[in-house]
Amino acid sequence: MTGSRRTVAALFLLPALVLLGALVVYPIGYSVVRSFYNASGDGFAGADNYKALFTDDGIRTALKNNVIWVVFAPTVSTALGLIFAVLTERVRWGTAFKLVVFMPMAISMLAAGIIFRLVYDQDPDKGVANAVWVGVHDTFAESSAFPKAHPGRRSPLVARDGGFVTKAAVRAGQPVALPLVGVAPDQMPDGAKKAAAATAEPGRITGTTWQDFTRGEGVGKLGAPDPAELGYAGMRIEAVKDGKVVASTEAAGDGTFTLPASADGALLRLPASNFKEPYNGVDWLGPALVTPAVIGSYVWMWAGFAMVLIAAGLAGVPRELLEAARVDGANEWQVFRRVTVPLLAPVLAVVVVTLMINVLKVFDLVYIIAPGSSQDDANVLALELYRKGFAEGQPGIASAIAVFLLLLVIPVMLFNIRRLRREVRR
Numbered sequence: 001m002t003g004s005r006r007t008v009a010a011l012f013l014l015p016a017l018v019l020l021g022a023l024v025v026y027p028i029g030y031s032v033v034r035s036f037y038n039a040s041g042d043g044f045a046g047a048d049n050y051k052a053l054f055t056d057d058g059i060r061t062a063l064k065n066n067v068i069w070v071v072f073a074p075t076v077s078t079a080l081g082l083i084f085a086v087l088t089e090r091v092r093w094g095t096a097f098k099l100v101v102f103m104p105m106a107i108s109m110l111a112a113g114i115i116f117r118l119v120y121d122q123d124p125d126k127g128v129a130n131a132v133w134v135g136v137h138d139t140f141a142e143s144s145a146f147p148k149a150h151p152g153r154r155s156p157l158v159a160r161d162g163g164f165v166t167k168a169a170v171r172a173g174q175p176v177a178l179p180l181v182g183v184a185p186d187q188m189p190d191g192a193k194k195a196a197a198a199t200a201e202p203g204r205i206t207g208t209t210w211q212d213f214t215r216g217e218g219v220g221k222l223g224a225p226d227p228a229e230l231g232y233a234g235m236r237i238e239a240v241k242d243g244k245v246v247a248s249t250e251a252a253g254d255g256t257f258t259l260p261a262s263a264d265g266a267l268l269r270l271p272a273s274n275f276k277e278p279y280n281g282v283d284w285l286g287p288a289l290v291t292p293a294v295i296g297s298y299v300w301m302w303a304g305f306a307m308v309l310i311a312a313g314l315a316g317v318p319r320e321l322l323e324a325a326r327v328d329g330a331n332e333w334q335v336f337r338r339v340t341v342p343l344l345a346p347v348l349a350v351v352v353v354t355l356m357i358n359v360l361k362v363f364d365l366v367y368i369i370a371p372g373s374s375q376d377d378a379n380v381l382a383l384e385l386y387r388k389g390f391a392e393g394q395p396g397i398a399s400a401i402a403v404f405l406l407l408l409v410i411p412v413m414l415f416n417i418r419r420l421r422r423e424v425r426r
Contacts (some may be wrong), residue, residue, distance in 0.1 A: 081306025113368025130281030162272030231255020
């Protein structure tokens with residue numbers, strides 16, 4: 001190449017080199033230099049900032065969480081992408097499915113974080129995750145309809161062991177009134193009917209348990225069922241003698257119940273199971289589950305990316321090899337495991353490595369989804385860098401974290417570049 005040609009080439013490269021130097025080389029160099037200075041920037045700190053990477057509790061938690069992210073997020077995203085790519089090849093609406101799965105990539109991390117902050121809301125009336133979880137739970141273990149019920153004025157019941165028990169023993173042939181208050185009429189069970197006074201039955205214990213809310217002369221009578229009051233349908237009543245349950249039953253829709261003669265002389269107990277609080281779901285954003293929950297939101301976004309790349313690789317797999325394996329007697333699982341996956345290994349490696357680089361720098365999702373009470377437990381290196389540099393006024397340590405992140409990313413990038421070069425040579 002002649003001197004004039006080199007000059008022209010240099011002139012064309014100059015704008016790109018200036019931008020590369022200003023936006024990449026200079027910030028990296030400045031961060032490296034800054035990482036050796038103290039918080040004020042006036043004094044030389046030596047390697048103290050780097051020592052803090054392994055002694056500071058917040059940074060160690062962030063490092064541990066980054067390891068969890070690097071191990072699970074790329075693996076799960078790639079596995080789901082592989083499954084989606086293979087299965088959608090066999091259905092007519094595969095293109096539409098791929099579009100739906102890839103759609104989360106069209107939104108920003110900020111928007112995804114806001115969406116999943118709502119999805120993981122503790123209140124089942126707001127959070128989709130807990131709405132589904134509570135629905136499944138209540139299908140197998142229905143919650144009590146009377147969590148707020150309690151005895152009112154002049155009640156024959158007293159509190160004991162989370163439930164209520166009669167003050168005196170009951171006798172056969174004498175109807176028992178077990179009034180409660182505290183449940184709004186619109187919160188009563190669907191099977192609740194107008195409360196009815198129990199009739200005496202020789203040799204049996206009869207009674208009524210109902211919502212005794214009417215008050216005032218001429219409006220309703222305290223301690224007796226009134227026409228506007230509803231029975232506690234399904235309320236469990238137990239007869240207890242010497243600490244043992246000798247008989248039990250459930251109230252009918254009108255609140256009436258009947259116990260056998262064995263209950264004569266026993267105390268009637270409304271056990272704590274009648275008053276347990278409704279199941280409120282899982283604390284997705286609590287200290288124990290916040291990191292898996294945030295990783296779940298990441299997988300929701302990036303599984304589509306993995307699926308598209310793997311589907312492109314799958315389109316280049318020779319069909320003759322798959323058919324030859326089937327002709328040789330291999331079932332679909334064996335074809336997938338022994339033929340499809342090995343042929344897709346280069347593509348899978350590119351996807352995994354790309355996602356590993358991506359998760360090492362994850363910040364937005366953790367910052368937005370994790371509430372303040374559990375953000376320390378969900379901490380990652382990029383978030384800790386932000387906190388040290390902007391919230392805690394320790395730019396030296398923040399720069400050390402940035403350099404450490406760069407050192408973590410460089411080997412993965414080199415691996416990816418070498419693999420891409422090998423693919424090009426082929």
